[in-house]
Amino acid sequence: MEHQQLAARISCFSCRHSKRRCDKTLPTCQLCIRRGVDCRYPKRRAQKYVVLPDGDETTEDKIPARHDLLVNRAADSDRSSDWEQQSPLETPNATTSAIQSFGTATAIQFIAPTLFREARLEIPRINITIPSHVAALTGEFEQIRDISATFFSQVVIWTPVIFRKNFFNIALNPLSPRRTEGILLSLCMKLYCTPTTQDERDGRTALYKATKQFYCEVEAAGILSICILQSAILIAVYEIGHAIYPAAYLTVGACARYGIALGLDKLLVDLTGENNTGKPWMEVEEMRRVWWGILILDRFLNLGNPLRGLTTKDPEYDDYLPVDDWTFLNATAKPQDNLRISAAFNLKMGVFTRLAQATYLVNQALKFLSSLPPPGDPNDTVDIAKDTAQLRRTIWALISVTKSEFDAHDLATCCQTAVSYCAILLLQDAHWRRVRISSTEDAYKHMFAESERVLENLARMAFCLRKDKEEGLCLDEEFPVFLMQIVFQGALTTIEMGQGNSNKEIKERIAIYKWLLQHLQSRWRVAGIYLSILQSKEAIMASVV
Template sequence: MAPVALIACFPCRHSKRRCDKSLPTCQLCIRKGVDCCYPKRRAQKYIVLPESNGVTKDTVPTGNDSSINRAGGSNRSSEWDQQSPLEVSYATPSVIQSFGTATAIQFIAPSIFREAFLEIPRINIAIPSEVAAHTGEFDQIRDISATFFSQVVIWTPVIFRKNFFNIALNPLSPRRTEGILLSLCMKLYCTPAAQDHRDGRTALYKATKQFYCEVEAAGIMSVCILQSAILIAIYEIGHAIYPAAYLTVGACARYGIALGLDKLLVDLTGENNAGRPWMEVEEMRRVWWGILILDRFLNLTNPLRGLTTKDPEYDDYLPVDDWTFLNATAKPQDNLKISAAFNLKMGVFTRLAQATYLVNQALKFVSSLPPPSDSDTVDIGKDTAQLRRTIWALISVTKTEFDAHDLATCCQTAISYCAILLLQDCHWRRVRISSTEDAYKHMFAESECVLQNLALLAICLRKDAEEGKSLGEEFPVFLMQIVYQGALTTIEMGQGSPNEEIQERVAQYKWLLQHLQSRWRVAGIYLSILQSKEAIMASIA
């Protein structure tokens, strides 16, 4: 009679199949063609992985989760995954070596990593004292998150609150490092730059960047860490910290691709996410859309600069409605494709994703144009007519849902306005306008509506401020961009000799940027550019 093991093998336990426990290899593993490996004790949950020296062995958790940090993925207690929020944890050299071996195998040979049922061992790094000072204990982390989630920011729907609270506030969570990092980045996002740091590089910013670099260098990879990087990128964009902002967004794109998030636009579950909770999959999709949005937003001022991410396609999946995501009621069938959702009522972030797809079309068109010449046959007005109509139709979908003040926080409208004004500026340059009359003659109907709406927005916000209403706390960085582009287009219309209406509009835009620079430093940078543009136009008039 063939010898029989006391407990099932790792592959059968992992796939939850009945194992015949035959030694040395069970029949199911023989049929499947996989390596059969038995635990040496009943409670063992780890496959033994030899170290590089071939002598010492370390254990690596089993599983098919390609994410390195998976909450609740192991019941193992150890010195580095059972800790209070700010305790320092140290991994032994053998664990670090095993961690490095496993991460290398996952990246170099992902199929072998899956077939061997390997998983990355949990490893945390020490929490620097300056980070601990900024995040504090549970109460302070809770206050930071409450401030972040209460603000009308478009990035709130990118973070699944239940997961964040479980990571950051659960004392038994093995992902404490990630939770503290994300809490720190939330605080960074919500904190305006101090007046004594005119470049935006505050002590909090430096501590956040340093801690993020340490976590990234340690090799810990998870969606939580990527969300932290996105918040850092937004802070850098909002406070005009360049080229750091551009490089951070590029790093986010690479990080997301390494996690397989880019696959979620063409596949509901992507790669190796079949067993993952659906809300986590949707969170990953939204994170990738956030990266796509930032990548294209950075190119609005320079369409010729290459994008880091692949263009979204007409049949790519959109994020689900914001409320179903935030309430954890989203289902796979709730996901719609870009091609099917233009006429349906969708959430704010979904609309922003749609607007990003159209902005991408505008950027592609502008970047593909040949240099202007005397024999130029390109008719931008005709070639972009359908695109402009589609963008304006998307704007009209939400126009009735917002009054003039709320448009200031309507990101999909702001970024759609940016696309129209980008096409307008390109058209004026091709036809070489030389007077205000030329500017009006060659102005798109959509551009005229955009400028009228922006002027009304600036007037309403100034009136609110004069009446004592608080401005600036919750406005997204998209508002700074469209106010800047609207002012730049209006100055271009004046051609160095602006009439009274143009002067009044420019003054309103300048006031708004001046007022909002206390929240976002980039508003002051935009104001300086506008003043330079006016001086240049006046010198050639």
């Protein structure tokens, strides 16, 4: 009799819908305990709905059994590509016990990952409520489709880190209710593509604040998803482009931590990384590209201060690169398509792959500069010109590979060339400081051959863009944030060459760089900040003549 009181007559909803054997133990079956999900039993054999109390015993809120299954169903929350249907936007997303089970499972997974895998524990999926103002900003499927079409059509380097098929499934599938991750990524795409107005000069627009707040809410919920990390990357790029500091630096650091929590850092040394066995190959490649995106941003932020510590580990010579962009975007990539950084530069590679390769070389330059002894050190025997000769030749070799594919105008959108130029000019500036140039003649005497070619190419690009503008051509295409950085560094180097007493050629180059930054500040606020710094640099150089 006692045994009969402890056993249910019918299997619980979770076991029935997952087609697993239920031991019918009351109040919770052992399988649900092991899985950490909410266990509920039907009150009658034909019952197909979970009945939840609503505070009034005479009122019942009936939720379809399908929803109960999806709330409690075990799913790897570190992937946003499990396309099971979720609850509609207006439906309560999870019961209190389900939320508690989710929090317990995620804590165990983080604290004791080995035990989590050995016990074959699973994390129930939850979906937080989407605020009404966020839903209004993204709109319905038609508006989200327009947002994504604008984003993917722009010449932005961050397009190749998002697998379009996955995004369309999670955000644009009309047969599936909207998911939190899809709404967040759509909102971040809209943020990226929306320029600021004259009334919002600091870049902290209402859209930015809403996006940042919603991201923080989703992150605080504890959901680990590659889609959420992609959203954070877009927020970081927006903050960099509009000079929202130190927020940009902190956001990139948070991206690095989030990526490590997902195990993305392991994908550079192992094709599949950890716990990715059995996942579709395109999803694994997407994760690898996202991690490279974080590495790129982390080093980009240090171009202005090489002594600042990096958040991520340095990429190694034998680490894996992303596959060719075309094979990734068309979902035809295979494991054997992945190349290592050490692969010959003359092999066919995609634009994002080249950018990753260039980032590795930029990292070498930053590592060298951060290891220099302080000025005045009596034991200093470093000869930058000699010690960096091979590195500069390697960087220029990478530039030469893509040089034939980009004319002077297209250089403005060639990100891998831009960051490679930045590395060369950083080394040049450090060399000038150590030899203490005091005149334009000294600057030319101690200039690297690679630096001279960089400055020539930059000036040619700027003159071509101004000529196009004067001829009535539209220059409102999407320029990446890398362009502002290299134009700024080129201008700084040119001002340094003048030593406060510039000749005609130097003055013309400085003027064209200023014009370009002034034109670009209508899209990226950071261009205006760079322009102000250049003006201050000129004033300082003129005062010491």
